[in-house]
Amino acid sequence: MSTHAARLKALRDQLARESLDGFVVPLTDEHMSEYVGGYAQRLAWLTGFQGSAGSAVVLPEAAAIFTDGRYTIQVRQQVDGAHWEYVPVPQVSIADWLRDHAPQGGRIGYDPWLHTRGWVEEAKKALAERGAELVAVTRNPIDAVWDDQPAPSDAKLAVQGDDAAGRTSASKRAEIADWLAERKADAVVLSALDSIAWTFNVRGADVSHTPVALAYAIVNADGTADLFVAKDKVGDDVAQHLGNAVRVHDRSAFAPALGQFAGKRVAADPGGSVAAIFDALDAGGATILATRDPVVLAKAIKNDAEISGHKAAQARDGAALARFLKWAESEMPKGGVTELSAADRLQAFREETGVLKDLSFDTISATGPNGAIPHYKVTAESSLPIETGQLYLVDSGGQYEDGTTDVTRVIPVGEPTQEMRDRFTRVLKGHIAIATAVFPEGTTGGQIDAFARRPLWEVGCDYGHGTGHGVGSYLAVHEGPQRIAAPNYPGGGPAEPLRAGMFLSNEPGYYKANEFGIRIENLVLVTQQDIPGAESVMLGFETLTFCPIERSLIEPALLTEEERRWLDAYHARVLEILGPQLSPDERAWLDAKCRPIASR
Template sequence: MFQDFTVKTNPETGAPRLAALRDVLASRGLAGFIVPRADIHQGEYVADRDARLGWLTGFTGSAGFCVVLPEIAGVFIDGRYRVQVRSEVDLAVYTPVNWPQTQAGAWIAEHLAEGQIGFDPWLHTHSEIEAIRKALAKTRVTLVPVDNPIDEIWTDRPAPPQAPARQHPPEFAGESSADKRARLGAALEDAGDTAAVLTQPDSICWLLNIRGDDIARNPLVQCLAILQADGRVDLFAEPAKFSPELLAGLGPDITLCPPDQFGAALCAQSGSVLVDPATAPYAVGPILSEAGATPHYASDPCVLPKARKNAAEIAGMKAAHHRDACAMAEFLAWLDAEAPKGNLTEIDVVTALENCRRATNALTEISFDTICGAGPDGAIVHYRVTEKTDRAVNAGELLLVDSGGQYVDGTTDITRTIAVGPVPEEARAPYTRVLKGMIALSMAQWPEGVAGSHLDALARMPLWQAGQDYDHGTGHGVGAALCVHEGPVRISRASTLPIETGMILSNEPGYYRDGAFGIRIENLVLATQAAKSPEADESRRMLAFETLTWVPIDTRPVLVDLLDPPERDWLNAYHADCLERIGPHVSPATRDWMEKACAPI
């Protein structure tokens, strides 16, 4: 059910907490400190215990950091959070900084002439720290690893999560942990590595076929691991999370150890040890080096195999999406009937949607806090309604609803933008351009080896032609009964990783007008081998996207004349498929609503 996930902070707490932090820094002889929104695992979501950035500043977004200096404290946020941050932090003491346009190193060099900047070596990656050091190389400012000073002043810091771990059913995993470990271990040996340090819980959960509930909305066990080249794994997690039955199922090649033994285990390694510079804590490399091992900085060996879904994972994802589409159709039919009456608020909508998903009797959890923005709230890209911000859903506005579900067999993520009553005229053209971009990506076909950065432009082109754009990526990877945001594959300007068959991504262009409305339309898609064209080069392998999401798209805001005939054909065929696939499995009233919503244009 709806919960207000606002952290126990507000703009008024920012100044005294910042002052207390500066006092600690001064006592240690430090000129500043970097506060990331990260834990030891470097995941997107953190437990309450690790929400140091939110506790200090009040900013609750899923990405960002703060650099505290004697005279200024910069809160670095990307384009998704430039509106949100101004309502969450005390602007008298915190300065929002547009990132990644402005990098931390350059900003520090501009605002500090000399001194030592502290950082917690367990909360930053090797790549992150080295980039800042490089930017400061010609200055009199240095970075030094320190014990975290926030932990000294955060006196009521929550306890670590202790949710029980569980086995991920073999029929949905599609491959045993033993086979995964043997395959990845052999690759380590071939590369000359004796072991790999794994610090991302979703990698470890995928490798060991386990799941948990340590992080809200993500079926993860907070843990660390060392994978040996012979396939054995030392797993570092709270032993109380693992039942005797689960331990027996993991088998003799998995050794469960308390988390505080991780450092000693690093010291016991020898030879070349793989460490991911983009995700492993900075502290790991120096510990290995001091112990006589050689850190080999390379990508986490689990991330690409995890991104390439196998047949069982794909089947589970399709089943989850069918189930989820039925729930979404029931919700949208209800919303169309109730919203124009003027009695709903954003919280009412969030609650009703979760109820529809729970009515499937298969939902284990929603996959992220539902984004439900009415009118101008829709322009806040990652808006999360709270009791304080709850807004009425008014006729004559757009309502943006971005949501998803976690099921034992798969993870979903879908956005629909719905016209409540009369469509705002100024939103029609942007809505249609966003739809054109989503359709362009849905219809795309590309040669093997093409990266997400190339495909990103296809979704943006209709907006670019009107001088418009959006400040987030077009697509992110999605886990199979794992994290709804899964690396490393993306569809964005910065992504250089080729998209491969079996990868599942979101397709979600958008447009946001501050103070007026937000538009986003999102389906999940599966990368597959494209059907062979009679004119295709024999030697060239082409890929395409298969749509996984089957939920009607609101056609009422569409300017039909802006759609090209192939785009109109795609939309009509999509809606015919929605009606055929989902219509027989919903209530009679929702079936009637679907027939109208899926009518050809």
């Protein structure tokens, strides 16, 4: 029996001991995080799935894993179809599947610290149609059978200086207090890790690649706050930074504290806070104001210090990536380079900056067929040799104290085919369409998503992910609420107007299953546009990422004159920003990569 088959059996045996007829396993933690610490990697432990979004349901005689279109190939490679049914979302929700598959009269377990209240209500309603019930567990049954489950990180918190943050924690808490006063509320619960890091100007190392600490917070209407975090994580420097207005409690005191608001109005985010938080507030007699965490939007609109820091981070990161691309162009055709060794070499170039804190996510280092997996994660087992005739895609980023980067480039190993050139150029055209977009204030990212897809649509092609996501400031590489994604694509969601100061990615792509993948990604800043005679406030994008776009993959005849001008101007800026950081040999290589594109 395989390892994962044995784990599935162990879970089923545990469910039987607990008189449960099923259990739901999401890929998240008690903070509804996208990326989670090792202790919370329950879905990966159970199934083998290494993607960053998914869920599973285990019943006595059936099991299903739920993933969206980004993982169609990956989930089949990593999860054994002999034991698991592959279910596509959003076409089929967990509630839909349970409605059809749960045992009549069954008891389906869930961990209330890993699901939102909205999900719980939806699942309860669906199960009621089967005469079944949803049952909250007090201990996650996977934890009971995961013998070598890692302990949560004990890394200490670090202070983010006010110069880098651009604002003091006290000013942020005062702004939250004003928000509470407007709503006649007494307190707000913050459970999202990046919201807490931003509010208190602290960073941590409890989640790989995301500089956050496992903590909860309650901010009160007078601007004081209660921070719930393992006390041995708080050194003297952090305690002094937090000051007397922030009371520090052990993390275990959070749930009991929620029961102390009888007769008080308490705000909590229904989309970002787990059901257990709402249950505890209800039980304690609080009146709950279900509304979005006030930090979400404030954090998304960057101030001058954050923007300046990000540009500095981008400049050094772009030079590191350029050095890697020069190395790759020289070494990959010789043979002997693998996806894993290439990722390691790129990390080494970033480490040579001397200020890299971490990668911003696991590098997607993908050649040939693996490039067609948008969120491919290279491992020792999956790593392929990089061979002539393939496209090599690298999606990577760094965490620096002044900024978080995320960039994707594609290079050919040997001579690219005409199909590769055509698809790459169409992706580039879509990328330029977003980079040059101008739109009125109030426009959502979903409204401009089609700009990037049109060149591919014209030849009957598309890509199965959103065109852009928000990015944090030395925080999460994926940040809401901003995005460039129509609702019918993965990454899409509630419409959020784009606002000046937001960081987003611009990353259209194309994927030919089992052959190659293409994605061109830069980060952009939403800016107000100065248009003479404009009758309303107009917005657009300033490109922040600078690294050459592979010219040998471009079919100039497919570009319009305006697109060529954009590309030439972009490459001129690449030379201006990266050139002074490079050696003469590297500069000569960059000069060649950044020559103007001539029409054919």
